[in-house]
Amino acid sequence: MYRQVVMHPSHTPFQRILWRENKEDAIKTDELTRVTYGTAPASFLAVRALQQLARDESQNFPIGYEIILRDFYVDDLLTGANTLAEGNQIVDEVLAILRKGGFELRKWNSNTKNLLKRFDRSDDMSVLNLDKDEEANTLGLQ
Numbered sequence: 001m002y003r004q005v006v007m008h009p010s011h012t013p014f015q016r017i018l019w020r021e022n023k024e025d026a027i028k029t030d031e032l033t034r035v036t037y038g039t040a041p042a043s044f045l046a047v048r049a050l051q052q053l054a055r056d057e058s059q060n061f062p063i064g065y066e067i068i069l070r071d072f073y074v075d076d077l078l079t080g081a082n083t084l085a086e087g088n089q090i091v092d093e094v095l096a097i098l099r100k101g102g103f104e105l106r107k108w109n110s111n112t113k114n115l116l117k118r119f120d121r122s123d124d125m126s127v128l129n130l131d132k133d134e135e136a137n138t139l140g141l142q
Contacts, residue, residue: 017032
């Protein structure tokens with residue numbers, strides 16, 4: 001997710017890298033143009049970009065907007081629906097918003113097989129079915 005967020009050119013000087021191969025070499029500089037995982041502001045910048053994208057698309061996708069603001073934790077979306085129709089609408093709207101920003105959700109879990117049928121297992125995404133006796137690792141927890 002982090003590498004998807006491009007920095008505004010006026011902000012790249014704040015992500016400047018200084019280095020040299022040895023003490024005799026001149027110092028070289030480079031400015032990072034994307035949010036880089038591991039830097040202090042990375043989580044904030046990535047989440048803020050995601051939230052702004054949702055706000056920008058709130059008129060077109062009101063349900064997706066609410067879900068993104070409420071149910072994302074960094075780059076994990078954990079949400080639910082009361083009906084299959086509501087679940088499908090959430091999927092449609094969230095995916096539409098994320099595509100506008102160049103983001104892609106990849107690992108899908110559901111206790112409803114009918115919802116999982118929407119996703120092609122040959123895609124570059126993991127589709128997991130949550131039956132009563134199955135567990136899913138989410139946010140590093142089981």
